[in-house]
Amino acid sequence: MTDAPDHLVVFTPSGKRGRFADGVSVLEAARKLGVDLDSVCGGRGICGRCQVQVAEGSFAKHGVESHADHVTPWNAVEDRYATKRGPLADGRRLGCQARLCGDLVVDVPPDSQVHRQVVRKRAEAHPIEIDPVVRLYYVEVDEPDMHDPASDFRRLQLALARQWSVENVRADLAVLAGLQKTLRAGAWKVTAAVRNGGELVALYPDFRERAYGLAVDIGSTTIAAHLTDLTTGEVVASAGLMNPQIRFGEDLMSRVSYVMMNPGGERELTASVRGALDDLVGEVAREAGVERMDVLEVTVVGNPIMHHLFLGLDPVELGGAPFALTIDGAYEARARDLGLSIAPGGFVFALPCIAGHVGADTAGVVLSEGPYLKDELTLLVDVGTNAEIVLGNRSRLLACSSPTGPAFEGAQISCGQRAAPGAIERVRIDRDTLEPRYKVIGCDLWSDDAGFAGATAATGVTGVCGSGIIEIIAEMWLAGIITQDGVIDGSLAARTPRIEANGRTFSYLLRDGEPRLAITQNDVRAIQLAKAALYAGVKLLMDRYGVSRVERITLAGAFGSHIDVTYAMVLGLIPDCDLAKVASAGNAAGTGARIALLNAASRAEIQDVVRRIEKIETALEPAFQEHFVNAMAIPNKQDAFPELEKVVRFPEPKVLASADEGGRRRRRREG
């Protein structure tokens, strides 16, 4: 007898090669060589994930003559698959069915790779590979046998070990409680969802190939959830709702006060946010047509107070110095312990907090934007009631938060409102006539376009939202209505009736009618205070880093997504920078949660990065005050904006006789 012949197989694109005996399947060969070829059903011809393309021809480069008939012919299992799931693309075979009978070059198409890359790339950083913490394994489990008293769970463990090399799987009682029924309902063929290669989180009585996870961003105002296919990385349903904690207080500090005043109030706040998130689970599951039980993992970002309240940790210490967190590291808990009804053994992973004021939301932004992967010195700003600021690059990262207050969200502004249809979000002021024109959310026309009144009849024009406030004050400065110090020039009342006196100060009338919308001196002051706090925080980080300019600026969060970055720079929220490198990142925190959902390694990565971030406590820095005072000016008393001035014509410096009352005095004198 002679030895059976063996065949040379080369896989592309990896280039991995090896010799195998006659009759070995392409899938087996790929496994032995460590080629990234997917399979959920374990070679049973059910899942179709192991599709490969057999190359035709002579490959001198590989030294292989490859032909379609160098594998066994199309078989009945493939027929069954094609009938059920549709025909395979031309030249494709199921890798588990095609067996070697000659030398071969086999291409593994991208959709057959386990570790596909998510389409979205982090700018100039490495792309995210799909490699979630939970994977599905289809197994056939031995039936119980009177001669061998091994439990059902032990036989499942053995099946996973033998068929998938997944060893010593553990399971929570919630999963074990349904184990026997599921095994019998599936006639001992089941799909196991295994987390981190070690914990059974769900068991299905049939073949499954779709697994889902939920990425959640818990904001003070809204909670957003994105149901994500853990196989493709695709978001299959999104939903958001108001954070019901709002009934306990509009902003974070009033919610902390509620807890301080009402013993046990933290439990109400916790129940409220958990209930809302569980409702969202139901909503996105319904929308995507999947069961709650198909959701295997949840990742969460949020500011420190939301993060703690969701986890059931009392936030009271976060309400005052020294702002001690209960926990800072990434944290995993059973979803059911957090009131979420998903897969019985499913987990929630909360990203780490950076400091008492810099939360898991910022960690999400850092993971999403990846400044630690770049040489470019990047400034990340997430503006909310607190601005959370990160500065750095590959070699060093710094972070702080700065108390901007709610002015950017339209609070404390006489005509301010939340971003909603009818709110003014864009403003232009004519440099000569000082006449404004504006756009409102929900309408693409400017206020001086024909048809604007009709188009906005339904919503009305109701107020000015955060991004509108930024633009109007920047435009007021560019039009010479306010000085560099932020004083409304009362003398302009002579040129336009839009400048109106209010006691000792003046205001600018944006819109006459119902409601009447004017920007008062107090409104300007509120924005100045907010933007000065933000800028002073940025400057502290730049000082600490030892730089006088940054190379890239990314604005994160809802506010950051809506403002025009040029106006933000005109007003001096952010330092000078090439405007081509200033951008909004949208909900970068939520993207960070999605990355943590799709890529297991990213969890250790962000945990590690966060530990390395140097935290600056703005309240303790003596330089803060000076930076703050300089930043009260528009754009800044000290700092130049050469890049900005290439694009925007700054007004002539204007000095009034006396800061606050100058206008009025002059008017009195003139009058």
Added chain:
Amino acid sequence: MTDAPDHLVVFTPSGKRGRFADGVSVLEAARKLGVDLDSVCGGRGICGRCQVQVAEGSFAKHGVESHADHVTPWNAVEDRYATKRGPLADGRRLGCQARLCGDLVVDVPPDSQVHRQVVRKRAEAHPIEIDPVVRLYYVEVDEPDMHDPASDFRRLQLALARQWSVENVRADLAVLAGLQKTLRAGAWKVTAAVRNGGELVALYPDFRERAYGLAVDIGSTTIAAHLTDLTTGEVVASAGLMNPQIRFGEDLMSRVSYVMMNPGGERELTASVRGALDDLVGEVAREAGVERMDVLEVTVVGNPIMHHLFLGLDPVELGGAPFALTIDGAYEARARDLGLSIAPGGFVFALPCIAGHVGADTAGVVLSEGPYLKDELTLLVDVGTNAEIVLGNRSRLLACSSPTGPAFEGAQISCGQRAAPGAIERVRIDRDTLEPRYKVIGCDLWSDDAGFAGATAATGVTGVCGSGIIEIIAEMWLAGIITQDGVIDGSLAARTPRIEANGRTFSYLLRDGEPRLAITQNDVRAIQLAKAALYAGVKLLMDRYGVSRVERITLAGAFGSHIDVTYAMVLGLIPDCDLAKVASAGNAAGTGARIALLNAASRAEIQDVVRRIEKIETALEPAFQEHFVNAMAIPNKQDAFPELEKVVRFPEPKVLASADEGGRRRRRREG
């Protein structure tokens, strides 16, 4: 400058020795040498656990001149300790306060060792060391600092790592929820209860040195709990109550039937047993004067159905072949997930099940009796509705269960009842007159003693309990009232009116009066069937092991504790053996739970032993039937009892004309 002198220190009884610099404390020296010297407070002079005795004199053996003044003098910290906690024994010092200033021989008394040995010894096996899974650590935690945003938990982790080398402790949210308040209430000095060196299960705002655990035996009829001091091994409170599942069915199978007939019924049964156990936690805690929160760990044994129901696992599959367990290995779950209110992060450890009919209770017996540690071939029998039987020694262990039915518990017996005051538990029959005398539970007098009627007036004489049934039937055989085949000899009606005809069979009148107690032919048959099943199981194991006799027999469980082992052997429940080596072990299952509570290593040990046990399924063994038939005879048709015959005089073999009706026929002929 010369080097500071160093001193030779020898610790007894370990003999460990080393040289240390001047001023090093005895505790530090002990730690460096790995001497087993306890400390909970970490050398702060609070706990008094590190007490040592400084030896006086010249120790040629060690080459040391040791004197009391070779350590620093008694100090203020020791004064404070003695004032608060009482004076130290003569010559004792706190090891953390006494610092070296000369050579020394130091004795570590047993009560200062961490790994004290529990007094109770496993016969001829190694004794159990106290080394529980949970230990207490007193730590001082850094206060929060604005310059360092480390969370409270991270600072606690660091304190445990620095002060106790306990690294990377984890904590459940239930523990973390109270963390900040506890740290502040304790002014940053707290006692941490850490499980397996890695998980924080409780945190106390003060110095604690007592930790408690609960060993639980969940029986079908009763649940027993023993609150145990994890430091001393002492049981500080015990309590038991009826298993409230009894309202769903008296025996195991009727409870499984309840679940089969009532979908969701398993949840009722689970809630019922968990509620009862949680009540017991409260009861033992109250009795011992400790808080529920001071109970750090629970260990549980029980038969497979109780084990599964307590864990919330549906027992239906255990109700019929192939008797598939959901899980068989040891299992840990959070106490709160099992409805038990103990320390917030406390765990329950359930011992492993051996097979579908051989449960964690038997694993407890095996752990307690340790047959796997001996050369002696030991037979362990735990008699209940099922007899659970283990045979083996160091080299091999076998187990099976045998369906004895409830006869041994007094069920199916016309005059049977549960063991309770008023139940007959001891019986003697005069060989000549065939007159009986008996004792009842709750009274030390025999029924023919003066004063018996008065002494039992309160309880009455109400029936015969399990151990009474064994004795009466054994005595009936010894007195010649029944044949080896178990037939009541009707011809004896001629000699005594206590033999009465009932239709075609006869009965023996044990007691005339109210109630009238008689042993019927059916009663004898029921006991024969039960004991034959038990003995046949034993024989199967002996066959499999390849032996014809055993060297030691231990009876476990409530029934095993009460029966007279000699009568058990006379009746042929157990095989022949030197009676000096046959004993009751009391609640050995519960003892196993207590061992698992006190000694961490025992958990891996029993897990490992159970995996090695060979399980025999009696129903599948062809030889069972033959063994069973032989064992219907008293004591046995085939097997000899030479050891027993040294002590007990067997009656002359008696053969009636025809098995069941012989007596009656003969009487008819005679009459």
